[in-house]
Amino acid sequence: MRPRSLLALFLIPMGLIIAAVPQNTTRPYKLTAEELLAEANTRTQFVTPEVVADMIIKKDPSLRLIDVRSQDEFEKYSLPGAINIPYADLLSDEHTDILNQDVFMNVFYSNGTLTANEAWMLTRQLGYENNYVLEGGLNYWFDTILNPEKPSDSSSDEEFAKYDFRKSAGMALGGGNVIMPSQEQSAPSTKPAVKAASKKKKAAGGC
Amino acid sequence: MGPLAVNEIISENTNLLLAFIIGIGFGFVLEQSGFSSSRKLAGVFYGYDTVVLKVFFTAAITAMLGLLFFSLFGWIDLDLVYVNPTYLTSAIVGGIIMGVGFIMGGYCPGTSFCGASIGKIDAMVFVGGLFIGVIIFGAGYGIWEKMYMAKFLGFPKVSTALGLSDGIFALILIIVALGMFWVAEWAEKKFPKAEY
Numbered sequence: 001m002r003p004r005s006l007l008a009l010f011l012i013p014m015g016l017i018i019a020a021v022p023q024n025t026t027r028p029y030k031l032t033a034e035e036l037l038a039e040a041n042t043r044t045q046f047v048t049p050e051v052v053a054d055m056i057i058k059k060d061p062s063l064r065l066i067d068v069r070s071q072d073e074f075e076k077y078s079l080p081g082a083i084n085i086p087y088a089d090l091l092s093d094e095h096t097d098i099l100n101q102d103v104f105m106n107v108f109y110s111n112g113t114l115t116a117n118e119a120w121m122l123t124r125q126l127g128y129e130n131n132y133v134l135e136g137g138l139n140y141w142f143d144t145i146l147n148p149e150k151p152s153d154s155s156s157d158e159e160f161a162k163y164d165f166r167k168s169a170g171m172a173l174g175g176g177n178v179i180m181p182s183q184e185q186s187a188p189s190t191k192p193a194v195k196a197a198s199k200k201k202k203a204a205g206g207c
Numbered sequence: 208m209g210p211l212a213v214n215e216i217i218s219e220n221t222n223l224l225l226a227f228i229i230g231i232g233f234g235f236v237l238e239q240s241g242f243s244s245s246r247k248l249a250g251v252f253y254g255y256d257t258v259v260l261k262v263f264f265t266a267a268i269t270a271m272l273g274l275l276f277f278s279l280f281g282w283i284d285l286d287l288v289y290v291n292p293t294y295l296t297s298a299i300v301g302g303i304i305m306g307v308g309f310i311m312g313g314y315c316p317g318t319s320f321c322g323a324s325i326g327k328i329d330a331m332v333f334v335g336g337l338f339i340g341v342i343i344f345g346a347g348y349g350i351w352e353k354m355y356m357a358k359f360l361g362f363p364k365v366s367t368a369l370g371l372s373d374g375i376f377a378l379i380l381i382i383v384a385l386g387m388f389w390v391a392e393w394a395e396k397k398f399p400k401a402e403y
Contacts, residue, residue, distance in 0.1 A: 004392070008385050011268060015378035018275045030286075 030127025045120050046135040047107055049144045050162070053169040056080050064104040065134075068119045069111060079109065079141070080173065087115050090122060100128040109134035109141075146170045213287045234321055243322040245313025245329055252310050255400035257391035264384045271377055285373075295358035312336065 031039070039045075055063040056079070065082035067074045074084040085095050087110070099106065100123075108116035108131065116133045123131045134141065143149070148166035151159040212222040240262065241247050250256025277283040309315055312333045314322060319337065322330025344351065366376035 004385070004388055007265070007388075011272070011381045011385070012378075014272050014276075015381040018272060018279070019372070019374040019378040021279055021374060 031125050036121065036125050039124065040121065045117070045124070045131070045133050046113075047132045048135050049141050050165060050169070052079075052107060052134055053145050053166075053173060057169060057172050062103070062105050064098075064106050066098070066106050066108050066119075067110075068108050068115050073111075077138075079138075082109075087119055090119055099123050099131060100126070102130055104130065106131045107134050108132065110137050111139055112137040113140075145173060210283060210287050210289075214284075234317070234324070237318055238321045238325060242318045243325055243327060243330065245322065245327075248315065248318060249310060249313040250400070253400075254394035254398035257395055260391055261388055264387065268377075268381055268384055271380065275373060275377055290362040290364060292362055293360040294356060295360055297355045297357070300354065308336075 052063070052065070056065075063081070065079050067078050067082045067084045068087045068090065069084075070086050071084055074082075074086075078084070083098070085098070089095065090099075108119045110116040110119075113133065113136060116137060120131050120133045136144070145166055148163055148170060151163050211217045212219060217225070237243065240258070242259065242262075247256050248259055251259045274283065274285065274288070278285045305315070312319070312329070314330060314333045316337060319330045319333040323334050348355075364373075366373045369376065371379075
């Protein structure tokens with residue numbers, strides 16, 4: 001038999017096999033448990049309420065708040081502009097474009113930190129980037145932004161500056177002494193358009 | 208598991224050592240297969256000898272199938288494999304310069320070193336020209352920079368650009384390659400050349 005026929009006899013079946021099998025089935029999780037633990041330990045996924053409040057007031061277009069609580073809780077109260085992805089639905093296909101992208105800074109929040117942080121861990125382990133967690137969740141948000149505690153007279157200037165910021169941010173965001181103001185009206189109800197996740201940059205090597 | 212260096216299974220230095228050993232093997236095989244002859248290489252363009260085309264296409268297909276099967280078995284994470292960035296303008300301009308040099312000189316950069324290492328004068332001249340080109344490019348970088356960096360398309364793969372899965376594209380490429388081998392051998396019969 002001629003070499004070309006031999007080659008064809010070998011290569012075409014191999015090509016058929018590789019065309020028939022699904023790709024990327026071998027490693028759905030992009031980060032190993034050790035890598036994730038190391039990253040979680042740096043605690044860089046947390047953003048403070050002050051940073052988030054500042055971004056909301058300045059209408060920073062890159063901020064996208066994601067409420068991971070249930071829909072009921074979301075409808076009762078949510079942060080301005082937040083969208084709702086209940087924790088239970090986190091991994092459904094319709095949310096992939098929102099969670100796996102490199103345009104927005106996604107900030108998960110729940111009542112405390114726990115659920116939001118779990119959402120961050122799951123998405124991070126899938127290799128998604130640009131997802132963060134609101135430090136302390138909504139409870140801490142109320143304590144710091146909406147009802148900030150006046151520092152004692154002996155506190156440092158820094159404490160007072162922080163308090164002043166929180167106070168003004170709280171007022172801008174409908175705080176003061178009113179708890180649970182209805183903020184939904186100001187929140188755009190439609191999801192912002194999501195650009196399809198672009199290909200991530202590869203690890204550099206050489207040829 | 209793989210890529211070995213990216214996943215830090217082997218160090219960067221071991222990686223370079225392996226590249227060195229593989230490079231020597233590559234050069235040796237090139238030389239032994241007659242690729243240090245400029246006539247053989249130029250033969251592709253005139254149709255009388257298409258071994259180069261067949262060898263390099265077979266190598267590409269073998270490597271492609273190997274990577275896809277390795278990925279299937281979980282031995283390598285293709286997302287971590289380096290893909291060359293595409294700068295469209297410089298790819299086209301560079302391709303033309305390389306192609307013209309290939310026909311004129313009868314060597315590509317790798318085979319010119321093969322030829323030079325066994326003492327072929329034309330290969331040495333070619334290597335000299337290669338360095339002159341490197342110096343012109345390096346010294347005049349400011350002049351070329353704009354063109355060099357123009358039309359950056361990211362790190363695309365042909366399969367993604369065509370909207371096909373890697374596997375389907377591989378199958379198509381295999382069939383195309385086998386078709387090309389057939390045309391190449393037809394050309395060899397059509398444009399024969401006396402033994403050299």
